[in-house]
Amino acid sequence: MRTKFFIFIFTGIIFAGGLLLCSNIKTKEIQFEPRQEFSNEIKISKTFKVKPGYKLIVESDIADVSILSHQNDEVDVNFYASGSSKYLKDLKVDFEEGEGTLTIKVKRKREFKFFNFLSEWGIEKAELKILTPQNINAEVKTAGGDAHCEGLKGEISISCAGGDIKLKNHTGSARLSSAGGDIIANDINGELEAKSAGGDIIVRKLSGSIVAKSSGGDVKVELINAMGESEISTAGGDVIISAPSNLNAYVDLNATGGDIEIDFPLKLEKKNHDKLKGWIGDVKTGTKIKASSSGGDIEFRIRKGEI
Structure with missing residues (x-):
């Protein structure tokens, strides 16, 4: 009998607490504190002298990559990113000039961890735009963005882990691979390999x-x-x-x-x-x-x- 009494009292306390909580929710507006982070931008511009037929290597963790041809004998590189200053500080852009090669890397400073992909929410926009002479060989790898190449002549390899690939007005062999996006190719003259997992x-x-x-x-x-x-x-x-x-x-x-x-x-x-x-x-x-x-x-x- 005493056991039943204590169970009754305990249930009543839980019920009363629930009513009190509900009344507080109804009468008090729930407010979310705004994020105390400032929107910011990164702009980087570089120009490189290259010889015809050089190899361009691009590796990007987060940015959309576009490579377009122009009539100059130089390579113009423009990187732009906007978003939370907290996450922009975690980006770095490296340039490496070798014998007949130019390597551009857009990376995070921290090593990858399971939940690091959430940091992409703090990046509103990230673009890497490259203007290059027409006759080149190119190797492009992106982990979190799209890739677009247009007006090139040579061997092209593009691999995207989660973005779309667009190739236009290309002469030469091309290998295109996307793990989670579409592949669109227009005006191609040569051998084309296109593989998409999804x-x-x-x-x-x-x-x-x-x-x-x-x-x-x-x-x-x-x-x-x-x-x-x-x-x-x-x-x-x-x-x-x-x-x-x-x-x-x-x-x-x-x-x-x-x-x-x-x-x-x-x-x-x-x-x-x-x-x-x-x-x-x-x-x-x-x-x-x-x-x-x-x-x-x-x-x-x-x-x-x-x-």
Whole structure:
């Protein structure tokens, strides 16, 4: 009996405390103290003399990177960042000139820890813009931003851990890789490799060959002049290919779990609802195009306009 009495008293105390707390919440406005940090900016500008065909290496932890061509024989570098002064102090930009190379690094001063990614909330904007002579080789790696290259001639390698990649008006080989973003390439003349683990791949006006692979998005490729061998695949989307009506190519199409639609007349080797092999145009001439999709459709269209 005494045990029940004490339980009753204890429950009453808890209930009364709850009512008191609720009344305080209703009558007293909850206020959040503003962050006592000042907005600030970082601006860095540098100019470097380089020789044609030099190699540009860019490594960035947080900034968006853009590399554009110009007519000068110098490299103009402009870095801009804005946000909380607390977090801006944690950024550093290093420049290293070597024999035929220029290396630019945008890094955090502190070593990476599990919760350090939260510091990006204190950075409102971070951009690294580079103007360079056209004939270069470039290697770009970003951990937390987008990458954009335009008007270059040479070997290009771009890797983004969490951003989009855009490549435009490029002549030469290019390797593009994104772990969490889209890849868009326009006006490409050469060998192109594009791989995305979680985004779409869109290629317009390609003269050359392509290897395009996406683990979770659509792949769209517009061929102007197909050369060599091309392989296009996706594990979670559709494949759409467009090519000129005078295309000469051997095609090998496989749509597991989807359908295949093709505009071109074919000299068939094999055909069913999800597999197709045969020749477009002249037999045993031209290029080879292989496309596969797991869970999506494959469309092979006569080019009429941009995809």
